[in-house]
Amino acid sequence: MPSLDPALAERLGELSDLRHAGQVLAWDQQVMMPAEGAPARGEALATIRRMFHDLLVDPALGTLLAAAADAEPLIVRAVRRDHEIERRVPGELTAEMSRAGSDGYSTWLQARDANDYRVFEPALARNIELARRYADCFPECEHPYDALLDRYEPGTTAAQVSDLFVRLREGLVPLISQIAMQPARQALAGEFPVSAQREIGLEIVQTMGFDAGAWRLDDAVHPFAASPSPGDVRVTSRFDDHSLAGLFALLHEVGHGLYEHGVDGALARTTLDTGVSLGVHESQSRLWENLVGRSPAFWTYWLPRLRDRFPLSLRDVDLDAFIRAINVVRPTLIRVEADEVTYSLHVILRFELELALVEGSLDVAELPAAWAAKMKQFLGIEVPDDLHGVLQDIHWSEGIIGYFPTYAIGNVLAAQLWQAARADIPSLDDELARGEVGSLRVWLREKIHRHGRLLTPPELIEQAVGGRLDPVPMLDHLRAKYGALYEL
Numbered sequence: 001m002p003s004l005d006p007a008l009a010e011r012l013g014e015l016s017d018l019r020h021a022g023q024v025l026a027w028d029q030q031v032m033m034p035a036e037g038a039p040a041r042g043e044a045l046a047t048i049r050r051m052f053h054d055l056l057v058d059p060a061l062g063t064l065l066a067a068a069a070d071a072e073p074l075i076v077r078a079v080r081r082d083h084e085i086e087r088r089v090p091g092e093l094t095a096e097m098s099r100a101g102s103d104g105y106s107t108w109l110q111a112r113d114a115n116d117y118r119v120f121e122p123a124l125a126r127n128i129e130l131a132r133r134y135a136d137c138f139p140e141c142e143h144p145y146d147a148l149l150d151r152y153e154p155g156t157t158a159a160q161v162s163d164l165f166v167r168l169r170e171g172l173v174p175l176i177s178q179i180a181m182q183p184a185r186q187a188l189a190g191e192f193p194v195s196a197q198r199e200i201g202l203e204i205v206q207t208m209g210f211d212a213g214a215w216r217l218d219d220a221v222h223p224f225a226a227s228p229s230p231g232d233v234r235v236t237s238r239f240d241d242h243s244l245a246g247l248f249a250l251l252h253e254v255g256h257g258l259y260e261h262g263v264d265g266a267l268a269r270t271t272l273d274t275g276v277s278l279g280v281h282e283s284q285s286r287l288w289e290n291l292v293g294r295s296p297a298f299w300t301y302w303l304p305r306l307r308d309r310f311p312l313s314l315r316d317v318d319l320d321a322f323i324r325a326i327n328v329v330r331p332t333l334i335r336v337e338a339d340e341v342t343y344s345l346h347v348i349l350r351f352e353l354e355l356a357l358v359e360g361s362l363d364v365a366e367l368p369a370a371w372a373a374k375m376k377q378f379l380g381i382e383v384p385d386d387l388h389g390v391l392q393d394i395h396w397s398e399g400i401i402g403y404f405p406t407y408a409i410g411n412v413l414a415a416q417l418w419q420a421a422r423a424d425i426p427s428l429d430d431e432l433a434r435g436e437v438g439s440l441r442v443w444l445r446e447k448i449h450r451h452g453r454l455l456t457p458p459e460l461i462e463q464a465v466g467g468r469l470d471p472v473p474m475l476d477h478l479r480a481k482y483g484a485l486y487e488l
Contacts, residue, residue, distance in 0.1 A: 003072065008064040011060075015271050017269070018048055026045065027226040029041050029102065030221070032218075038102065038103065043099065045101075045102050046096070046098040046102070049094050049095050050091050050094065052094075053086060056083055056086040062083055065079060065080050074454045074455070075272060075454070078272055078454065079270075079271060088137045089137045093134065093137075097131075097134065100126050100127055101397070102398075104124070104126070104127055104397040107119065107120055107122075108396075108397030112391050115385050115391070120391060120397065124397070127398075127399040127401065128357050135147040135358065142157060142159065143157070143158045143355075143359070145402060146158055148358065148401050149161065149405065152278040152400075152402055152403050153405065153406050153409060154457060155458070161351065161409075164409070164412070164471060165408065168475075169348065172342075175475075176341060176342060178488050179329045179488070182486050184330070188244060188322070188328075190310065190312070190314065191242065191310070192240075192310050194239040194246070196309040197239050197244065197246060197247055198217070200247070201247050204250075204251070205250060205251070207435060208254055208441065209254075209261065210235075214232065214261065215235065215257065215261075216233075218234065219237065219239070220236035220237075220238060221394070222394040223246075223250075223253055223336070225260075225285075227257060227260030227274070229268070230260055230262075230263055230273060231261075234257075235253040235257050237250040244326070245336075248289050248326075249289075249336065251288045251289045251292070252286070252288065253285065255285035255288035256285045258441065259280075259448065260273075260275065261449075262448075262450060263449060263450060263452040264451070267453075272453040274453060275453070276457055277457045278409075280410070280413065280448065282406050282407050282410020282411070283410040283414040283417055283448075284444065284448065284449075285410065286410050286411050287444075290340045290414070291418040292440070294340070295432065296323050299319060299322060299326075300433040301432070302435065327340075327485055329342065329482060331381045333375070333389070335350075335392065335393065336392075340411070341478055341482060342379060343408075343411065345378045345379060346378075347404055347405065348378070349374045353367065353371065354396070354402070356370070358401065368383075371383065371389050375389070412470070412474050414474070415477045416465040416469075417448070418473075420447075421443050428440060
C-alpha cells in the first residue's frame with residue numbers, strides 16, 4: 001500500500017468499495033437478474049452513484065489530497081482530477097444518468113426482442129438529453145462531445161479523434177477496395193457445439209491467466225468484462241453452434257480481464273487499481289483477439305486441439321486454410337463480428353452519429369435512417385432491420401456516449417504494442433506455436449497492467465512503445481498481413 005495518510009486511504013477505500021458494489025450490481029443486471037428486477041436495480045445503482053459522487057466532491061477530500069501531494073504525487077494527481085471533474089456535475093444529475101442507463105438497458109432488451117427501434121427511442125432520447133446536460137457542466141470544452149469522450153479517454157478531444165479517423169480511413173478504404181476486387185472467400189463454417197467451444201475456450205484462456213479462483217465465465221447478450229477487484233474478474237461471451245465468433249469474443253474479454261487482474265496490488269483501494277482509459281483497455285483485448293488469436297503461430301498449437309473437439313467440421317481444414325477462413329475480409333452488419341480490416345469503419349460510423357446526436361444536427365428519430373445511410377456509404381451493405389442495425393450495441397442504452405472512439409484507439413495502440421513486444425521478445429512466435437503465452441503476459445503486465453491509473457494515457461503509451469499514438473503500425477500490419485493472405 002502506498003504511504004497514504006490514514007484518513008485519505010480510508011476515503012479512497014470507500015470510493016473503491018462503492019465502485020466495487022456498483023460493478024457487481026451492473027454485472028448481475030446483465031447476466032443473472034430477472035427482467036422484473038430492473039426498476040429496483042436502477043434505483044439501487046442511482047443511490048450508489050450518488051453516494052460515490054458525494055464522497056468524491058467532499059471538500060474534505062480536497063484538503064486531504066493537498067496535504068498528500070508531496071508524499072504521493074501520482075496518486076494525488078489522478079484522484080484530484082476525478083475530484084475536480086466531479087465537482088462540476090450536480091449529484092442529482094449523476095444519479096439520474098445512472099438511473100436512466102439502467103432503465104435504458106431493460107428497454108433496449110425489449111426493443112431487441114421486438115426488433116423495433118421505436119420501443120427504444122424514448123430511452124435513447126432521455127440518455128442523449130442527459131449527456132448534453134453533463135457536457136453543459138464543462139462550457140470551456142471546444143465541443144460538447146469532448147466532455148463525454150474525456151470520461152473514457154482522458155484528455156482526448158473530438159477534433160483529435162476526427163484527425164485520427166481521417167488517417168485511418170485514408171489507409172483502410174484503398175486496402176478494402178483491393179481486397180474486394182479479389183474472388184470472394186468463405187468464412188469458417190460448420191457445426192461447433194457451444195459446450196465444446198466453452199471447454200476449449202477455457203483451456204485456451206487458462207494459459208493466458210484465467211484462474212477459476214479469481215475469474216468466472218458467463219453468457220451475455222453483449223459480451224463484456226467486469227472487474228470489481230483484481231481478484232474478482234468476470235468475463236462473458238456469446239457462443240453460437242454455427243460459428244467460432246464466441247471463442248474470439250472470449251479471447252477479447254479475457255484480454256480486458258488480464259489488464260485489471262495485473263494491476264499492482266499496492267494500488268488496491270486507492271481508486272487507481274483499474275485501467276487508465278478505455279482505449280488502452282481495448283488495446284489489450286484487441287491484441288489478444290486479433291494479433292495473437294488470429295495468427296498462424298497461435299493456431300499451430302491450438303488447431304489440432306480444436307480439430308479434436310470438432311472433427312466433422314475441421315477434419316479437412318489444414319492450418320493455412322483455417323487462417324484464411326478466420327481472417328476473411330468482408331463487409332458485415334454487426335460490429336463485434338467484423339474483421340480487423342473493416343472493424344474501424346464500424347467505429348467511425350458510430351462516432352459520427354453520436355457526435356451529430358450530441359450537437360443536435362441529428363434527431364433521435366432519424367437515427368435508423370442515418371445509420372443505414374452510413375452503412376451503405378462506408379461498407380456498401382443494406383441494413384435489413386433494427387436488430388442488425390441501430391439496436392445491436394448496448395452502449396447507448398446505458399448512456400455510454402463518447403465510448404465508441406476508444407475501440408479504434410485500441411486497435412491502433414494494439415498494433416504499436418505488438419510491434420514493441422515482438423522486438424523485445426524475438427522468440428514470441430515460437431512460444432505461441434508451443435502454446436506458451438507467459439512471456440507476452442509478463443511483458444504486458446510490466447508495460448501496461450501494473451501501472452493502473454498512475455500514469456496518464458500519453459505517459460503510459462510513451463513508456464510502452466517509445467512514442468505517441470500512431471496509426472502507421474496498424475496500417476502497415478494490415479497491409480502486410482492481408483496483402484499476403486489475398487495475394488495483393
